[in-house]
Amino acid sequence: MNKKLSEKWIKASITGTIWAASEIVLGSFLHNLNIPFSGNILTAIGLIILISISYIWNDRGLFWRAGVICAVMKTMSPSAVIFGPMIAIFSESVLLEASTRILGKNVAGFALGSMLAMSWNLFQKIFSYIIYYGSNIIDLYTNLLRMAQKQLNIKTDIVWLPIIILLVVYALFGLVAAVIGIRVGRRMLQQPAVTTILKSNEPVQNFFRKSGKDFNYSVTWLLYDILALIASFIILSKTSWPVWVPATILFSVIWVLRYRRAMRQLSKPKFWIFFVAITLLTAFVFTAGGTGNFWQEGLLTGIQMNFRAIAIIFGFSAIGTELYNPVVRNFFSRTRYRNLPLAVELSVESLPDFIAAIPDFKSFVRNPVSIFYQVLSHAGNRFSEIRGRNRRIFILAGARQEGKTSFAIKLADYLRSNEIKLNGFLALRNMDGSETTGYDLENIKTGEKHSFLVSKDQPGTGRIGKFSIVNEGLLFGKAIIQEALPGKNQLIIIDEVGALELRGEGWADSLGSLVTESTDHLLLIVRDENVKEVIRKWDLAGAELINIREVTVEQAGKDIVNKLTV
Numbered sequence: 001m002n003k004k005l006s007e008k009w010i011k012a013s014i015t016g017t018i019w020a021a022s023e024i025v026l027g028s029f030l031h032n033l034n035i036p037f038s039g040n041i042l043t044a045i046g047l048i049i050l051i052s053i054s055y056i057w058n059d060r061g062l063f064w065r066a067g068v069i070c071a072v073m074k075t076m077s078p079s080a081v082i083f084g085p086m087i088a089i090f091s092e093s094v095l096l097e098a099s100t101r102i103l104g105k106n107v108a109g110f111a112l113g114s115m116l117a118m119s120w121n122l123f124q125k126i127f128s129y130i131i132y133y134g135s136n137i138i139d140l141y142t143n144l145l146r147m148a149q150k151q152l153n154i155k156t157d158i159v160w161l162p163i164i165i166l167l168v169v170y171a172l173f174g175l176v177a178a179v180i181g182i183r184v185g186r187r188m189l190q191q192p193a194v195t196t197i198l199k200s201n202e203p204v205q206n207f208f209r210k211s212g213k214d215f216n217y218s219v220t221w222l223l224y225d226i227l228a229l230i231a232s233f234i235i236l237s238k239t240s241w242p243v244w245v246p247a248t249i250l251f252s253v254i255w256v257l258r259y260r261r262a263m264r265q266l267s268k269p270k271f272w273i274f275f276v277a278i279t280l281l282t283a284f285v286f287t288a289g290g291t292g293n294f295w296q297e298g299l300l301t302g303i304q305m306n307f308r309a310i311a312i313i314f315g316f317s318a319i320g321t322e323l324y325n326p327v328v329r330n331f332f333s334r335t336r337y338r339n340l341p342l343a344v345e346l347s348v349e350s351l352p353d354f355i356a357a358i359p360d361f362k363s364f365v366r367n368p369v370s371i372f373y374q375v376l377s378h379a380g381n382r383f384s385e386i387r388g389r390n391r392r393i394f395i396l397a398g399a400r401q402e403g404k405t406s407f408a409i410k411l412a413d414y415l416r417s418n419e420i421k422l423n424g425f426l427a428l429r430n431m432d433g434s435e436t437t438g439y440d441l442e443n444i445k446t447g448e449k450h451s452f453l454v455s456k457d458q459p460g461t462g463r464i465g466k467f468s469i470v471n472e473g474l475l476f477g478k479a480i481i482q483e484a485l486p487g488k489n490q491l492i493i494i495d496e497v498g499a500l501e502l503r504g505e506g507w508a509d510s511l512g513s514l515v516t517e518s519t520d521h522l523l524l525i526v527r528d529e530n531v532k533e534v535i536r537k538w539d540l541a542g543a544e545l546i547n548i549r550e551v552t553v554e555q556a557g558k559d560i561v562n563k564l565t566v
Contacts, residue, residue: 008565009065011057016069018053019046019089023074039121040170043092044177046070047114050096051181054105055189063100067093088124092117111178118174122166131312137305217325221258225322228254229315236308241300248307255314259321392563393515393540394523396556397531398548404525405429405495407548407556412444412493414557420564423484423520424493425477427452438467441477444493450476464500474506481510484520491564492518495525502533512538521564 022045050063070093071086099113129137145162228251235247396411398404405426412422427439428449438454452473455466462469484492492514500506514522515538524543526534535543544563546556 008059008061011059012062012065013069015049015053015057015062015066016073019049019066019070020073022046022049023070037173039088040118040173043088043118043121044173044180046089046092047096047117047174047177048181048184050093051110051114051178052184052188054100055185058105060101061097063093063097064090067091067097084124084128088121091120091124095120107178107182110182111175114178114181115171115174118177119167119170122163122170126163215321217322217327219322219325219327222319222322222325225255225315225318229311229319232311232315233308236304236311241304244304244307248311252310252314255318259314259318391519392521392560393543394521394546394560395531395534395540395543396523396525396546396548397528399528402548404527404548407553408493408495408523408525410553411557411560414553415491415560418557418561418565420561421490422493423480423490424495424523425480426493426495441473441480443476443480445480452477462500462505464498469500469506478507478510481507481514484514484518491521491523491560493523493525497524497526497534498530502530502537515540523560 023042050066054062067090071089074085074089095116096110096113099116100109103109103112232248232251236244239247396404396408398407405428408426412426415422423445425441425443428442429436430438430440436455439452440449441452442449450473451470453464453467454470456468481492481494484490494507494511494514497511501508501511514520524534524540531545535541546559551559
């Protein structure tokens with residue numbers, strides 16, 4: 001990927017892709033076997049992934065970003081209905097994010113957030129039934145329970161009892177997910193990442209391969225789909241059956257002719273079972289309750305509820321298809337959310353590797369903590385690989401004694417105030433009146449100083465112009481660079497890279513290792529006359545030049561912050 005992507009979105013892409021991979025591998029297994037509460041199991045897996053990975057990546061906003069990525073990846077599913085799962089995934093991530101923002105990323109924050117996120121499944125299921133079938137579904141539910149209450153001679157109101165019981169079960173399920181996530185996260189902190197390659201799930205490798213990639217997308221059709229869906233709602237609620245029956249059929253036929261995948265829901269036995277059950281139950285309730293024109297009115301109400309559901313299924317399926325339009329994606333790439341399409345592009349690239357790392361469901365059941373630990377251990381390796389391609393290198397240039405170091409000191413303060421982690425060193429000039437007597441190196445991270453250049457002779461040391469090199473200071477600078485080599489999500493500042501390094505002395509070797517081995521961002525301070533040679537020697541053709549004569553500290557700082565963060 002040649003485009004630049006902020007590190008926070010890289011982490012979100014990796015986290016969201018692991019979540020999406022688990023949905024693909026384990027979701028296909030659960031749904032194919034029609035295992036009860038499969039949606040809750042998948043939610044629990046997603047929560048475990050988010051909670052455990054937050055122990056190694058503590059970035060603010062990681063949860064909701066990962067939720068967006070996973071939700072967008074869900075649109076690549078061949079399923080005709082995608083908006084429900086997308087909303088659920090995003091809502092769960094937002095609830096976990098909100099809880100940890102309020103209580104912190106601790107046991108309480110994770111537990112409450114996980115319970116809220118799991119409980120959202122119940123509320124969304126209720127809301128979706130209301131959206132699909134209208135307010136009549138509420139009357140059907142309450143009338144059935146009141147009939148049962150009357151038949152069983154129960155004195156208390158039981159309308160809310162089933163919902164309360166389910167809510168408690170969901171919340172407890174969420175609590176269990178939080179406990180597992182915390183255990184996995186703590187284990188990841190205590191033990192090094194594993195390098196074992198897990199058995200590949202080859203049968204699901206092509207799960208997201210879209211059969212309709214040659215589809216003739218149209219913004220005009222997208223607008224039609226939205227207007228048609230709105231029109232169908234109005235017609236169903238404001239007109240009588242001689243109007244809404246042919247109108248809904250007409251809209252549905254048009255959608256089916258253009259969007260073949262809209263038919264998939266109608267091919268499922270579950271849809272027709274619900275169709276018949278709701279129609280007959282409505283007729284039964286109307287008849288038993290003695291309301292309206294008895295069973296005829298109930299039957300017509302049930303059919304109307306099902307027609308509404310068909311319109312929603314077809315309409316949202318059509319809109320979801322048109323949203324794949326490259327024109328729509330390109331629109332987002334030009335907005336403040338431009339990181340999202342780049343992150344999705346990265347996720348699509350990473351998905352096959354993470355699918356291969358997800359074991360079968362039986363392995364998860366036998367030892368969930370160990371399996372999650374093994375899968376998530378690959379996240380750090382993937383991050384280092386991607387981040388190395390995404391690193392930024394800046395060259396702060398200026399003339400001799402023009403104030404490069406003074407500029408860099410102020411720039412470092414600005415970057416720290418914007419939560420940019422810094423490492424490296426600055427060369428601070430020592431003055432005796434108007435005369436320069438030497439330079440001290442200052443560790444940017446710790447503030448520790450050590451003499452580096454002095455005007456008096458030093459036996460057995462090299463020289464730079466009129467100054468002698470202090471060996472201890474040279475080793476001090478090399479040690480700072482060496483400490484930064486593993487890559488710790490930071491900007492490393494090196495002051496100054498010049499004639500000594502260009503002839504292979506000083507910390508030339510250490511700087512070479514920093515350029516080739518570290519994934520951290522770099523800011524090198526270089527004199528004007530040495531810029532081209534420094535770029536050539538360390539192959540820094542993609543470096544971004546900051547000339548202190550052309551920008552202010554604040555302008556340079558804002559530019560760097562924007563390029564290193566969201």
